[in-house]
Amino acid sequence: MTTVETTRRLTGAKAMVEAIAQEMERDPSVIVLGEDVGAYGGIFGSTTGLLDTFGPERVLDTPISETAFIGLGIGAATEGMRPVVELMFVDFFGVCMDQIYNHMAKIHFESGGNVKVPMVLMTAVGGGYSDGAQHSQCLWGTFAHLPGMKVVVPSNPADAKGLMTAAIRDDNPVIYLFHKGLQGLVWMAKQSRSVGDVPAEAYEVEIGKAAVVREGADVTVVTLSLSVQHALEVAEELAAEGVDVEVLDLRSLVPLDRDAIVASVGKTGRLVVVDEDYQSFGLSGEIVATVAERGVALKSAPVRVAVPDVPIPYARELEYAVLPRQDRIRAAIRKVVG
Amino acid sequence: MEDKTRADLYTTMVQIRAFEEAILADYHADKKPAWDIGAGLIPGEMHLSAGQEPVAAGVCAHLDNRDAVTATHRPHHFAIAHGMDLNKLAAEIYGRETGLGRGRGGHMHLFDPMTHFSCSGIIAEGYPPALGQALAFKRQGTGAIAVAVTGEGAANQGAFHESLNLAALWNLPVVFVVEDNDWAISVPRAASTSVMSNADRAAAYGIPGVRVEDNAVEGVYDAADEAVQRARSGGGPTLIEVHTLRLWGHFEGDAQAYRPELAEVPARDPIPTYEQQLIADAVLDETKVEELRAEARQRVEAALEFAKSSPTPDPSTATQYVFA
Ligand SMILES: Cc1ncc(C[n+]2csc(CCOP(=O)(O)OP(=O)(O)O)c2C)c(N)n1
Numbered sequence: 001m002t003t004v005e006t007t008r009r010l011t012g013a014k015a016m017v018e019a020i021a022q023e024m025e026r027d028p029s030v031i032v033l034g035e036d037v038g039a040y041g042g043i044f045g046s047t048t049g050l051l052d053t054f055g056p057e058r059v060l061d062t063p064i065s066e067t068a069f070i071g072l073g074i075g076a077a078t079e080g081m082r083p084v085v086e087l088m089f090v091d092f093f094g095v096c097m098d099q100i101y102n103h104m105a106k107i108h109f110e111s112g113g114n115v116k117v118p119m120v121l122m123t124a125v126g127g128g129y130s131d132g133a134q135h136s137q138c139l140w141g142t143f144a145h146l147p148g149m150k151v152v153v154p155s156n157p158a159d160a161k162g163l164m165t166a167a168i169r170d171d172n173p174v175i176y177l178f179h180k181g182l183q184g185l186v187w188m189a190k191q192s193r194s195v196g197d198v199p200a201e202a203y204e205v206e207i208g209k210a211a212v213v214r215e216g217a218d219v220t221v222v223t224l225s226l227s228v229q230h231a232l233e234v235a236e237e238l239a240a241e242g243v244d245v246e247v248l249d250l251r252s253l254v255p256l257d258r259d260a261i262v263a264s265v266g267k268t269g270r271l272v273v274v275d276e277d278y279q280s281f282g283l284s285g286e287i288v289a290t291v292a293e294r295g296v297a298l299k300s301a302p303v304r305v306a307v308p309d310v311p312i313p314y315a316r317e318l319e320y321a322v323l324p325r326q327d328r329i330r331a332a333i334r335k336v337v338g
Numbered sequence: 339m340e341d342k343t344r345a346d347l348y349t350t351m352v353q354i355r356a357f358e359e360a361i362l363a364d365y366h367a368d369k370k371p372a373w374d375i376g377a378g379l380i381p382g383e384m385h386l387s388a389g390q391e392p393v394a395a396g397v398c399a400h401l402d403n404r405d406a407v408t409a410t411h412r413p414h415h416f417a418i419a420h421g422m423d424l425n426k427l428a429a430e431i432y433g434r435e436t437g438l439g440r441g442r443g444g445h446m447h448l449f450d451p452m453t454h455f456s457c458s459g460i461i462a463e464g465y466p467p468a469l470g471q472a473l474a475f476k477r478q479g480t481g482a483i484a485v486a487v488t489g490e491g492a493a494n495q496g497a498f499h500e501s502l503n504l505a506a507l508w509n510l511p512v513v514f515v516v517e518d519n520d521w522a523i524s525v526p527r528a529a530s531t532s533v534m535s536n537a538d539r540a541a542a543y544g545i546p547g548v549r550v551e552d553n554a555v556e557g558v559y560d561a562a563d564e565a566v567q568r569a570r571s572g573g574g575p576t577l578i579e580v581h582t583l584r585l586w587g588h589f590e591g592d593a594q595a596y597r598p599e600l601a602e603v604p605a606r607d608p609i610p611t612y613e614q615q616l617i618a619d620a621v622l623d624e625t626k627v628e629e630l631r632a633e634a635r636q637r638v639e640a641a642l643e644f645a646k647s648s649p650t651p652d653p654s655t656a657t658q659y660v661f662a
Binding site for chain 1: 372373374375376377381382383430433434439442443445446447458459460461462463491492494495496497522523524525529530531595596650651652653654655656657660
């Protein structure tokens with residue numbers, strides 16, 4: 001009897017590509033479009049090899065015209081296709097936001113539920129490599145603030161695949177934000193967890209279900225994306241000091257798994273939120289508000305570790321000072337456990 | 339064209355190339371053995387303009403410090419040709435406190451009030467601010483003009499078309515420059531642009547459009563001469579497209595696997611070609627060429643020395659300069 005190998009170690013990028021390829025295989029209405037998604041294979045490797053397999057009718061390089069091609073994705077989606085559209089860096093949404101939040105996200109509502117927009121808008125987020133203020137943002141809080149689109153943010157290759165599959169199959173517009181530092185790219189500093197076990201068959205990770213990625217009794221770290229990996233590193237270190245950290249990976253902002261947050265913080269009684277987006281008016285405030293509204297009793301005041309409302313600076317010293325890196329996460333946990 | 343003008347154009351081009359060769363060396367030096375874009379003396383993305391020197395040299399020859407230039411994510415050639423202080427430019431690229439933006443901006447975000455220079459990492463988004471600079475100059479009656487630069491890929495962006503229309507409508511003193519290097523990262527012009535030449539698009543907005551072929555610095559100089567005079571004298575905007583060359587990758591580290599004509603690229607380098615022409619025309623000789631190159635390298639060495647010996651920014655100041 002032969003055994004079927006069901007898990008292999010893939011990078012975040014390869015996991016995304018595998019999900020897209022399997023859905024393209026399964027469903028002829030899935031197409032991929034965006035800047036440099038063809039021969040280049042996506043600047044962050046999110047479409048590598050798709051052109052060779054599926055050809056230029058289904059993998060379309062676009063002009064640098066985000067308003068036009070994201071809007072095109074919307075129109076195609078309303079007519080029964082399932083476009084996966086790449087906006088190269090999330091920071092570029094400024095040139096095409098109207099199509100995203102006034103059209104993609106509102107058509108279903110405005111049509112009284114009669115028109116569906118089943119598209120995925122995937123885009124790269126995050127800093128840490130001195131790419132400056134226009135190429136290093138996360139901005140997921142902005143999309144989550146505006147109603148009508150699901151917002152998913154994987155933190156590891158297995159989720160990158162399962163969330164992409166779920167996003168493509170979803171009948172709603174889904175913004176899929178992948179962190180450059182988790183793609184396992186040859187030209188980025190190695191993040192050991194940007195490579196991980198990924199099942200070979202197609203599967204969905206349910207959108208809207210958080211994951212307890214490390215169980216602990218003393219403090220809950222609520223986080224997402226690359227910060228999950230930073231938090232896990234810190235948790236392992238602190239375990240040696242006798243601090244038992246629980247790490248909750250949100251996986252999506254919309255829907256937000258508020259029950260999972262409440263359950264975890266209810267158990268530990270202490271909360272640290274780690275968010276690579278700007279601090280004010282964003283995800284971190286939403287988490288704290290959820291805990292407060294649900295009346296969870298806390299043993300100490302919650303602490304937020306986010307970008308302190310400053311554009312991401314270029315110089316490495318300055319960028320490291322504003323990002324939620326391990327040093328700041330460690331200090332925050334120490335503070336709440338007193 | 340006068341010998342002096344020709345020699346000056348050459349000198350500007352050589353100055354730009356010397357600067358970028360030095361940046362290139364430092365950029366790659368400490369990213370080995372394992373390539374890590376965030377590591378080393380110069381971290382982050384690096385878009386060098388090698389091959390596109392004729393555009394900046396030819397246009398900026400007609401400008402002075404009063405005039406504004408809004409450049410792209412590939413800004414060094416225009417920055418240098420427009421007279422930016424090399425020390426401050428280098429220091430910004432090295433992320434130092436003495437840089438143009440105190441290390442906050444980086445190579446795609448250069449802002450220099452001395453030369454009214456700015457640039458944007460977001461495609462085509464340098465065009466609209468140029469309109470405002472032009473409007474301000476017009477109201478102030480200084481005679482200054484604004485020059486806005488994009489690549490041919492960016493000319494498919496809404497901001498490009500909106501800006502041409504508004505500049506034409508309000509008769510603003512702007513010169514629009516398109517650098518057609520055939521490629522927008524991996525996407526060739528033929529796959530992105532519905533017309534052969536962006537100069538044709540000017541007609542849609544009722545303004546003159548000129549295309550300069552063959553990366554010819556003197557052709558750029560002549561076209562810009564006319565456009566700048568038109569703008570300064572109240573004649574309104576012009577669009578100039580130059581067929582130029584991206585000699586290196588889109589960014590450093592780009593293997594350009596998508597690029598079929600790669601083998602022919604080095605032979606199309608505009609600097610040796612122009613140099614030979616000037617020597618043949620007895621504008622320069624070998625000795626003079628060597629002298630100009632050496633001077634350019636010296637200026638660059640001094641700038642890099644300044645940058646590398648400057649302090650890195652103090653992390654405790656990371657949240658400064660969000661508000662005035
Ligand atoms: C709005 C926006 N979309 C996409 C990008 C990513 N991007 C950066 S440079 C580039 C190609 C630009 O091509 P072109 O305008 O021809 O200029 P070149 O790089 O060839 O000088 C792209 C797509 C961006 N910076 N901004």
